[in-house]
Amino acid sequence: MSVIRTAILGFGTVGEGVYRTIKTHQQELKEVLGAEVEVSAVLVQNEQKERKVDKGILVTTNFEEILKLPQLDIVFEAIVGKEPSFSYLKEALVAGCHIITANKEMFAEHGQELLDSADRQGARVGFEATVAGGVPIIQILQQLLRVNNLETIQGILNGTSNFILTEMRDKQLSFEDALALAQEKGFAEADSGNDIHGFDAYYKTKILSQVAFGEQPETSSFQVAGISGVTIEQIEVAERLGLRFKHVTELKREKGQVQASVQPVLVSPSHPFYHVEGVDNAVNVTTDLVGSLTLQGPGAGMLPTASAMVEDLVHVWHRPLLKFGKQQEKEHLETRQQDGNASYWLVSNLREKSFLKELDYYSEYTGNIHVVKAKEVELEKLKASDREVLAYPIVADQLFESKLEQTEVHVY
Amino acid sequence: MSVIRTAILGFGTVGEGVYRTIKTHQQELKEVLGAEVEVSAVLVQNEQKERKVDKGILVTTNFEEILKLPQLDIVFEAIVGKEPSFSYLKEALVAGCHIITANKEMFAEHGQELLDSADRQGARVGFEATVAGGVPIIQILQQLLRVNNLETIQGILNGTSNFILTEMRDKQLSFEDALALAQEKGFAEADSGNDIHGFDAYYKTKILSQVAFGEQPETSSFQVAGISGVTIEQIEVAERLGLRFKHVTELKREKGQVQASVQPVLVSPSHPFYHVEGVDNAVNVTTDLVGSLTLQGPGAGMLPTASAMVEDLVHVWHRPLLKFGKQQEKEHLETRQQDGNASYWLVSNLREKSFLKELDYYSEYTGNIHVVKAKEVELEKLKASDREVLAYPIVADQLFESKLEQTEVHVY
Numbered sequence: 018m019s020v021i022r023t024a025i026l027g028f029g030t031v032g033e034g035v036y037r038t039i040k041t042h043q044q045e046l047k048e049v050l051g052a053e054v055e056v057s058a059v060l061v062q063n064e065q066k067e068r069k070v071d072k073g074i075l076v077t078t079n080f081e082e083i084l085k086l087p088q089l090d091i092v093f094e095a096i097v098g099k100e101p102s103f104s105y106l107k108e109a110l111v112a113g114c115h116i117i118t119a120n121k122e123m124f125a126e127h128g129q130e131l132l133d134s135a136d137r138q139g140a141r142v143g144f145e146a147t148v149a150g151g152v153p154i155i156q157i158l159q160q161l162l163r164v165n166n167l168e169t170i171q172g173i174l175n176g177t178s179n180f181i182l183t184e185m186r187d188k189q190l191s192f193e194d195a196l197a198l199a200q201e202k203g204f205a206e207a208d209s210g211n212d213i214h215g216f217d218a219y220y221k222t223k224i225l226s227q228v229a230f231g232e233q234p235e236t237s238s239f240q241v242a243g244i245s246g247v248t249i250e251q252i253e254v255a256e257r258l259g260l261r262f263k264h265v266t267e268l269k270r271e272k273g274q275v276q277a278s279v280q281p282v283l284v285s286p287s288h289p290f291y292h293v294e295g296v297d298n299a300v301n302v303t304t305d306l307v308g309s310l311t312l313q314g315p316g317a318g319m320l321p322t323a324s325a326m327v328e329d330l331v332h333v334w335h336r337p338l339l340k341f342g343k344q345q346e347k348e349h350l351e352t353r354q355q356d357g358n359a360s361y362w363l364v365s366n367l368r369e370k371s372f373l374k375e376l377d378y379y380s381e382y383t384g385n386i387h388v389v390k391a392k393e394v395e396l397e398k399l400k401a402s403d404r405e406v407l408a409y410p411i412v413a414d415q416l417f418e419s420k421l422e423q424t425e426v427h428v429y
Numbered sequence: 430m431s432v433i434r435t436a437i438l439g440f441g442t443v444g445e446g447v448y449r450t451i452k453t454h455q456q457e458l459k460e461v462l463g464a465e466v467e468v469s470a471v472l473v474q475n476e477q478k479e480r481k482v483d484k485g486i487l488v489t490t491n492f493e494e495i496l497k498l499p500q501l502d503i504v505f506e507a508i509v510g511k512e513p514s515f516s517y518l519k520e521a522l523v524a525g526c527h528i529i530t531a532n533k534e535m536f537a538e539h540g541q542e543l544l545d546s547a548d549r550q551g552a553r554v555g556f557e558a559t560v561a562g563g564v565p566i567i568q569i570l571q572q573l574l575r576v577n578n579l580e581t582i583q584g585i586l587n588g589t590s591n592f593i594l595t596e597m598r599d600k601q602l603s604f605e606d607a608l609a610l611a612q613e614k615g616f617a618e619a620d621s622g623n624d625i626h627g628f629d630a631y632y633k634t635k636i637l638s639q640v641a642f643g644e645q646p647e648t649s650s651f652q653v654a655g656i657s658g659v660t661i662e663q664i665e666v667a668e669r670l671g672l673r674f675k676h677v678t679e680l681k682r683e684k685g686q687v688q689a690s691v692q693p694v695l696v697s698p699s700h701p702f703y704h705v706e707g708v709d710n711a712v713n714v715t716t717d718l719v720g721s722l723t724l725q726g727p728g729a730g731m732l733p734t735a736s737a738m739v740e741d742l743v744h745v746w747h748r749p750l751l752k753f754g755k756q757q758e759k760e761h762l763e764t765r766q767q768d769g770n771a772s773y774w775l776v777s778n779l780r781e782k783s784f785l786k787e788l789d790y791y792s793e794y795t796g797n798i799h800v801v802k803a804k805e806v807e808l809e810k811l812k813a814s815d816r817e818v819l820a821y822p823i824v825a826d827q828l829f830e831s832k833l834e835q836t837e838v839h840v841y
Binding site: 049156157161163165287289291306310311312313314323324325327 | 450454563569572573575576699701703704717718719721722723724727730733735739743
């Protein structure tokens, strides 16, 4: 039986998960590939640290040694940060390997270049694990979009943020205590900035955008906000209104441009994300034919992420499935009218309240928290006039809206 | 540009949806297939009825006329019932066509025969639309199972039943009124027996089982119950307990055999199906690597189902993707211990109450509805002694269980 020879770059949680999955799932891989999968080498940062890998596997800190191996077929990359991972993968492609990566930061920036380079080399690139861990969203999107036209994508793409928001609401924890709990449980790294300030979701959103629309969002219109400003008081008011905070990515095409945002959003019970709790990720795709499709599952973790990478192995070995979408030609696009309607917002830290009188609807809750109905331009003006003001969109159904406007709101 | 010639058998909701999708998505299909897709013929029941189809398309009640067309490539089948659809598709395969079906009743019984016949003819079979309409569960399962080992599948596979249960709870309707509403809205057919007695979900479960486990469940152990016995009183008690009725399919392998059930089940808020409302379908798959993955979307409807069939067109044209799973060899299976633990049930119509005293836990609600904790064998004994007794499993989390046992239950 022939052998597929692989190397794993990085032996943290994900790298070790790939190693263990290949070992424990030899039988399944043999059946589907008609070949054995062998891990020939592992790239580590510290050669002295003891690793639970079989004898005969090259364990090294020197990538060049790995590249010199005869007949290396596939390189799995599970390093953090743009460099040296990007350089390694470029070299691996030139050396004739297929590559599979879980590195969203690197791939958000260099994905197209790697895909182009792979094309030239006749090699293939797997990147399912860069977005939403074990949830096979890239594959499903590519499949759906062969016939369906995409309208919007929404996603909860950062499990750490979702865990923190869930714990704050569920256990009445402060942001700091919930973050500490996430760190204690190993969901957040010691440096949690990437998660709580939205950068992690930002990288994933860029990759999703390239798969879905064939291009990245305009940087100038890409709103990114993390969850670090969300307070327990805001969450309590949201809950009293029957709403939950979720850290939501949204992508859509408007006037021929991809519009993107990553921010805390309040959703009502009928929204598919209301019930996405803990470290789960979820993606909701709306298309012209299928309508609304939601996929929910583990966004991270050793085995789910490893599963996505080992599934990619099957793809890259059999055929080139994963690629970025084709950019639509601008002239073919329907340009939709910018929505000028007023919508609901939860507004915090409002000092200048005369603004409220101009609005169709507003109400005041404890702690200087308001629910208002306002147009986006009105909100922008307000935020420009006072930089302390926080405003979160409320994604609510009509039922919520009619209830809200009919209810005598308790004003403190 | 080359042309792919298709025929559509049956021009009800689904058949017409396929026709419209091919017409409105010519551009997308051309891009992905490199060919134009043409509908050459439509098989109807009544030739006199006016159809909105282009001139030049053969509209006929005679399938033999369609088979005589030169160069027919693909036959879409959207007829109800096992015959004549099975015979038509067999003939179409022999005539060298690929086939794509949405007919679950026929495919649950004859799927393997059609797949074998297609293999012999070098043709391919698409059947994504037979299970869960627009939700691409067959594709995702086949993808996941290339590396992952499957533990269980749960599904809400009948949108009509789910709609009825949702409306009963939400609007306090009787079963009959909710059914009438479903019929009025076009979700249930005039003859709704297939939906409300569980047959529709039964066929779909058989097909899922063949994809997932390579075989159908043992008929003797396949429990099938519809929702026609669910009353508004039961739903109210469930709601008071924080539970919801859902019509749930479950598939798992135990002791080397596929165990299947389709029945009304009570689920708690942490269950992924608690929030699946209206006509949506959902499937939850648990595997060894990914863990729990849930997919939710439109289980029926003209365009979602048509989308699944037209996606299948891309698959059968490019490569043979859809097939039934490989039956695992019995000796390789881990046989898990039959779970002999007591679990929670909502029991209705209990006349002989001495049974309750033998149980660890029970409580009585209005209308002779009890929540009990009992082993399956105990329940079976009880149901055997009184055929009026109804018992529904409660799929609850530990939190629910501990709350339930600690709470002073209000006894009427």
